[in-house]
Amino acid sequence: MALPKAKEDALAARLAALPAVEGKGWLAAARSEALARLSAMGLPGRRDEYWRYTDPASLNAPEAPVARRFDASDEAAPFDGIDRVRLVFVDGVFDAAASDDPALAGVTIERLAEAGRRDIHWAQGLYGVLEARGQTPVARPFAALNTGFASDGVLIHVTGRAAKPVSLVYVHEAETSDAILHHCVKLDPGAELTLLENGPAAARFSKVLEVEVAEGARFHHIRLQGRDHERRAVTHIFARLGAGAEFRSFTLTANGRLTRNEAVVELAGAEARAHVAGAAVGDGDFHHDDTVFITHAAEACESRQVFKKVLMNGAVGVFQGKILVKPGAQKTDGYQISQSLLLDEDSQFLAKPELEIYADDVKCSHGSTSGAIDETALFYLQSRGVPRRTAQALLVLAFLAEAIDEVADETIAEDIRARLERWLARHGSRG
Amino acid sequence: MLEIKNLHVKLEEEDKVILRGVDLKIGPGEVHAIMGPNGSGKSTLSYVLSGRDGYEVTEGSATLDGQELLEMEPEERAAAGLFLAFQYPVEIPGVGNMTFLRTAVNAQRKARGEEELSAGDFLKIVREKAKTLKIDAEMLKRPVNVGFSGGEKKRNEILQMAMLEPRMCILDETDSGLDVDAMKLVSDGVNALRDGKRSFLVITHYQRLLDHIKPDVVHIMAGGRIVRTGGPDLALEVEQNGYADILNEVG
Ligand SMILES: Nc1ncnc2c1ncn2[C@@H]1O[C@H](COP(=O)(O)OP(=O)(O)O)[C@@H](O)[C@H]1O
Ligand SMILES: [Mg+2]
Numbered sequence: 010m011a012l013p014k015a016k017e018d019a020l021a022a023r024l025a026a027l028p029a030v031e032g033k034g035w036l037a038a039a040r041s042e043a044l045a046r047l048s049a050m051g052l053p054g055r056r057d058e059y060w061r062y063t064d065p066a067s068l069n070a071p072e073a074p075v076a077r078r079f080d081a082s083d084e085a086a087p088f089d090g091i092d093r094v095r096l097v098f099v100d101g102v103f104d105a106a107a108s109d110d111p112a113l114a115g116v117t118i119e120r121l122a123e124a125g126r127r128d129i130h131w132a133q134g135l136y137g138v139l140e141a142r143g144q145t146p147v148a149r150p151f152a153a154l155n156t157g158f159a160s161d162g163v164l165i166h167v168t169g170r171a172a173k174p175v176s177l178v179y180v181h182e183a184e185t186s187d188a189i190l191h192h193c194v195k196l197d198p199g200a201e202l203t204l205l206e207n208g209p210a211a212a213r214f215s216k217v218l219e220v221e222v223a224e225g226a227r228f229h230h231i232r233l234q235g236r237d238h239e240r241r242a243v244t245h246i247f248a249r250l251g252a253g254a255e256f257r258s259f260t261l262t263a264n265g266r267l268t269r270n271e272a273v274v275e276l277a278g279a280e281a282r283a284h285v286a287g288a289a290v291g292d293g294d295f296h297h298d299d300t301v302f303i304t305h306a307a308e309a310c311e312s313r314q315v316f317k318k319v320l321m322n323g324a325v326g327v328f329q330g331k332i333l334v335k336p337g338a339q340k341t342d343g344y345q346i347s348q349s350l351l352l353d354e355d356s357q358f359l360a361k362p363e364l365e366i367y368a369d370d371v372k373c374s375h376g377s378t379s380g381a382i383d384e385t386a387l388f389y390l391q392s393r394g395v396p397r398r399t400a401q402a403l404l405v406l407a408f409l410a411e412a413i414d415e416v417a418d419e420t421i422a423e424d425i426r427a428r429l430e431r432w433l434a435r436h437g438s439r440g
Numbered sequence: 441m442l443e444i445k446n447l448h449v450k451l452e453e454e455d456k457v458i459l460r461g462v463d464l465k466i467g468p469g470e471v472h473a474i475m476g477p478n479g480s481g482k483s484t485l486s487y488v489l490s491g492r493d494g495y496e497v498t499e500g501s502a503t504l505d506g507q508e509l510l511e512m513e514p515e516e517r518a519a520a521g522l523f524l525a526f527q528y529p530v531e532i533p534g535v536g537n538m539t540f541l542r543t544a545v546n547a548q549r550k551a552r553g554e555e556e557l558s559a560g561d562f563l564k565i566v567r568e569k570a571k572t573l574k575i576d577a578e579m580l581k582r583p584v585n586v587g588f589s590g591g592e593k594k595r596n597e598i599l600q601m602a603m604l605e606p607r608m609c610i611l612d613e614t615d616s617g618l619d620v621d622a623m624k625l626v627s628d629g630v631n632a633l634r635d636g637k638r639s640f641l642v643i644t645h646y647q648r649l650l651d652h653i654k655p656d657v658v659h660i661m662a663g664g665r666i667v668r669t670g671g672p673d674l675a676l677e678v679e680q681n682g683y684a685d686i687l688n689e690v691g
Contacts, residue, residue, distance in 0.1 A: 389526070392526075394547045395515060400515075403540075
């Protein structure tokens with residue numbers, strides 16, 4: 010089906026501004042297929058069902074809007090004390106000198122830019138494959154664009170239990186940097202890996218992460234999106250889980266003019282578990298969108314979506330979350346909660362929680378709320394001598410607790426709480 | 441200690457007057473009781489003294505050791521030594537009772553320019569005080585008042601009071617919803633804090649609490665005023681005859 014003229018022009022302009030990507034063999038094939046997908050769907054517009062709450066204009070624009078980098082050196086870099094394999098990208102360009110030697114027992118790590126030059130590679134079975142599967146029933150044009158034009162990324166094959174996490178560090182330098190990274194992680198049966206990501210990455214950042222978690226394998230993902238106020242990001246996680254596999258992903262977002270984080274998870278083997286969680290705090294010019302789609306395609310799987318947002322001074326939060334239970338996916342246990350704490354009347358939360366169930370023996374619950382801080386609790390704390398600001402921070406952290414509890418590593422969870430406390434102290438709302 | 445003069449209070453959002461000229465003076469070490477029918481303004485008085493939003497003071501003053509309370513933030517009043525045991529203690533999901541207590545104790549110490557308690561010292565003191573109030577370790581770990589029974593909530597209020605060591609304690613119907621044993625525990629907890637300097641304002645419906653916590657002075661409040669003041673016998677009189685006689689007498 011042909012695209013409307015306006016959509017066609019917008020896509021042509023966007024594509025014309027993209028730098029040419031090199032690559033032959035398998036990667037070139039995957040890219041051209043992605044381009045075909047993108048050409049068929051076009052770039053998103055406000056009238057598309059999953060873009061009603063978030064304006065894609067700045068992501069559609071041929072040039073990345075200017076975003077100054079933010080100096081976050083007043084606090085230690087995330088994951089500082091953790092023994093990990095660090096791989097650094099500056100404005101989307103791999104920085105070998107700043108990175109660790111990617112040697113890790115049970116894990117092979119390669120750069121997409123290098124692996125893509127080969128004729129055949131294991132990543133052929135993953136790169137763009139989960140992304141393509143994730144295009145139905147909901148189109149995700151920016152993911153296809155990413156597959157077609159990613160300049161680099163990492164390909165991680167995990168055959169055993171990784172002794173330490175792999176840590177991707179994204180540095181934002183240039184005011185108009187426009188980074189496109191695409192990572193693939195393949196975990197063999199029983200393998201385990203923790204992937205850490207942090208940093209604002211670029212003025213505009215597009216990232217796709219495809220993860221294949223085989224039977225009994227475990228993948229933990231913790232992401233801190235940096236403190237830049239002006240950056241924009243559109244990210245996708247596509248995951249597919251085998252029997253008994255575990256997938257856990259947590260994202261902390263503080264600041265950022267625009268963030269669209271999509272997670273598309275398919276529970277394909279029995280008794281697989283997927284937890285996707287996020288805590289977002291925004292003050293002022295902040296728009297944060299979590300769009301999640303979880304498919305239960307096998308029996309006795311568990312999924313949890315826990316998303317909490319704290320919004321002030323006109324910040325906007327969006328949650329679009331769906332649980333699809335396919336025929337035959339009996340004994341599904343699905344849970345979804347999305348809540349916002351609005352610290353003033355200027356901020357808003359838009360939520361679209363959805364359940365679609367085609368099996369009868371299923372336990373699914375979902376809830377979405379937005380509300381102000383509990384003034385009675387605030388007064389109770391103050392009456393015990395706790396200053397209003399401290400009391401407010403305590404209540405805000407209590408509100409976020411359920412999301413942060415999804416971080417399995419207690420040291421990291423504690424660090425995240427401390428970061429949020431400092432953020433709240435800096436942004437402490439009026440009153 | 442506490443001196444309330446001609447206090448007039450209305451609701452901020454409505455033209456509803458609740459307190460119509462309350463006068464009350466409590467000296468150091470004294471225990472005063474306020475009794476009175478439902479809706480007479482007792483809780484409102486306690487909230488206005490501790491600084492809750494929603495009320496407007498149209499006239500009068502309230503001072504603690506000469507300091508005007510009504511101009512302070514609630515936390516400043518607490519740091520100055522005022523404590524209110526709530527009629528309806530508030531549940532705070534997600535905030536552990538222990539964290540709550542430690543945050544409160546240390547915030548007050550900080551406000552007074554004292555050093556914060558170390559985690560170890562704090563734990564020792566809490567455990568000791570909790571034990572006398574029969575508050576177990578589990579209750580200390582749970583979120584503040586969440587899932588507590590009525591009696592547990594009231595004991596938790598007294599634990600906070602014991603930890604914060606205020607100079608002026610207001611107890612708003614701390615006896616309501618308590619059985620005989622719990623009443624004894626709570627009263628013992630209060631009496632243990634009587635040291636000849638600390639003052640108490642005990643708001644209650646019933647004489648029975650005053651059998652345990654012996655007041656020096658008893659006030660009867662009605663229609664937003666203190667309509668009678670007397671000795672402990674006044675409580676007995678109310679117990680026997682109800683408020684009707686007194687109210688008729690006042691008109
Ligand atoms: N926030 C409020 N909103 C509406 N009415 C109130 C409020 N606070 C108190 N009142 C009213 O003021 C009167 C006194 O209430 P209260 O102080 O709770 O009395 P008491 O504690 O003596 O039973 C009652 O009529 C009550 O309904
Ligand atoms: Mg009352």
